[in-house]
Amino acid sequence: MQTLGNFKLPPFFNYPPYFTLQPVRDTREKQVQLWKELILDYCKTQKISVIGLEEEFPLFSNPAIERSLTHEAREAFLAALVSEGRAEWLDKGHRKCLILWHRIQDWADILLNFVKDNGLEDSVMTVEEIRSGPESRGTDLQGVDRIILMRALKLLEHKGKLAIFKGTSADDEGIKFSR
Amino acid sequence: MGNLFVKKPKVTDVDKAILSLKTQRRKLGLYQQQLEAVIEAEKQAARDLIKEKRKERALLALKKKKAQEDLLKQVDAWVLNVEQQLADIELASKQRAVFESLRSGTEAIKAIQSEINLDDVQKLMDDSAEAKAYQDEINAILGEKLSAEDEEEILAEFETLESQIAIQDMPEVPTTVPTPDVVEETLDLPEVPKKAPVAANAEVDDAEIASKRKVLEEPLPA
Numbered sequence A: 001m002q003t004l005g006n007f008k009l010p011p012f013f014n015y016p017p018y019f020t021l022q023p024v025r026d027t028r029e030k031q032v033q034l035w036k037e038l039i040l041d042y043c044k045t046q047k048i049s050v051i052g053l054e055e056e057f058p059l060f061s062n063p064a065i066e067r068s069l070t071h072e073a074r075e076a077f078l079a080a081l082v083s084e085g086r087a088e089w090l091d092k093g094h095r096k097c098l099i100l101w102h103r104i105q106d107w108a109d110i111l112l113n114f115v116k117d118n119g120l121e122d123s124v125m126t127v128e129e130i131r132s133g134p135e136s137r138g139t140d141l142q143g144v145d146r147i148i149l150m151r152a153l154k155l156l157e158h159k160g161k162l163a164i165f166k167g168t169s170a171d172d173e174g175i176k177f178s179r
Numbered sequence B: 001m002g003n004l005f006v007k008k009p010k011v012t013d014v015d016k017a018i019l020s021l022k023t024q025r026r027k028l029g030l031y032q033q034q035l036e037a038v039i040e041a042e043k044q045a046a047r048d049l050i051k052e053k054r055k056e057r058a059l060l061a062l063k064k065k066k067a068q069e070d071l072l073k074q075v076d077a078w079v080l081n082v083e084q085q086l087a088d089i090e091l092a093s094k095q096r097a098v099f100e101s102l103r104s105g106t107e108a109i110k111a112i113q114s115e116i117n118l119d120d121v122q123k124l125m126d127d128s129a130e131a132k133a134y135q136d137e138i139n140a141i142l143g144e145k146l147s148a149e150d151e152e153e154i155l156a157e158f159e160t161l162e163s164q165i166a167i168q169d170m171p172e173v174p175t176t177v178p179t180p181d182v183v184e185e186t187l188d189l190p191e192v193p194k195k196a197p198v199a200a201n202a203e204v205d206d207a208e209i210a211s212k213r214k215v216l217e218e219p220l221p222a
Helices: A025-046 A071-084 A104-117 A127-132 A146-158 B013-051 B055-114 B118-175 B178-195 B199-217
Strands: A050-052 A087-089 A096-099 A124-126 A162-166 A173-177
Touching (some): A025 A071, A025 A096, A071 A087, A071 A096, A104 A146, A127 A146, A127 A173, A127 B013, A146 A162, A162 B013, A173 B013, B013 B055
Antiparallel strands (some): A050 A096, A087 A096, A162 A173
């Protein structure tokens, strides 16, 4: 099995047809399904949260068989993820896509568990600390994409679980967790 | 439509202070990393320069490294200060929380106690004791009543019953095995005199003895 870095690629990655957008509906559905899963898996293990359609994305081409996904194909697969709720377009031109290998609600739950596990109720943390501090080492929160983190935090703020605030202008954004 | 009042936690000045300190800690951490990188680079540069036999430049690199190291030491001290202050704030806020709970606990006790007047309690205990004493009196009187009046009646009834049973017992004896019963009766006789003390009883006993002797004479000739 080929690998991309330390990620094991599934067998279909080596079959040229899979890199061409299939016209027949049934085969197209199967193809889309496989690519959707592959994209989510890959992004989860590599902790990638944003895919730029016009950029070089290692997953979208296989030099061994000299095939890569066309722009149309990429857009099709990502659009499928968007309609499933596992991704979001960051711009109208569909050039950048936010990959939600955890849904925002899942991230919110992860955050709540993080607060509980570290006894952070009623205390203050900076947003950076959540991403890169000692408490998040080894968890999914380590190095989490800022956009996704802010989305999850806003969701929790809306539910009253925390408050986002800023001190002086020099400060990081802070989070106060409720008790 | 839904809860307009979203109860977010309140952000106090203390929280803002903590945020400032934590931001500072993070920035100092980054600065430390920066300095460490420069120190390492200068060290490497010095090594290379010594290899190239450029003593002056090597010494300069080492001097720069030393300056950066001193700076790093100072930053380390600042970081410790910031950490210390964060810990102090944490401790102070926990102390305040403990104080608050103790205070509200004390207030709760006071409120409950204020509902109970000490005089009321004393009166209650006195009333209770009075009621109990009254009850005991009633019990005593009821108990006495029973023993004083009825006891004599009961005793009399008891003796009557006893004599009746004794009389009943006599006729029965012949119907059953004579000899053992006779022995028993002879045993009976000695007992009778024991009840002699009261005059009434003595009369009864004499009657008993007489009746028993009569009966005794009957079976023997048989």
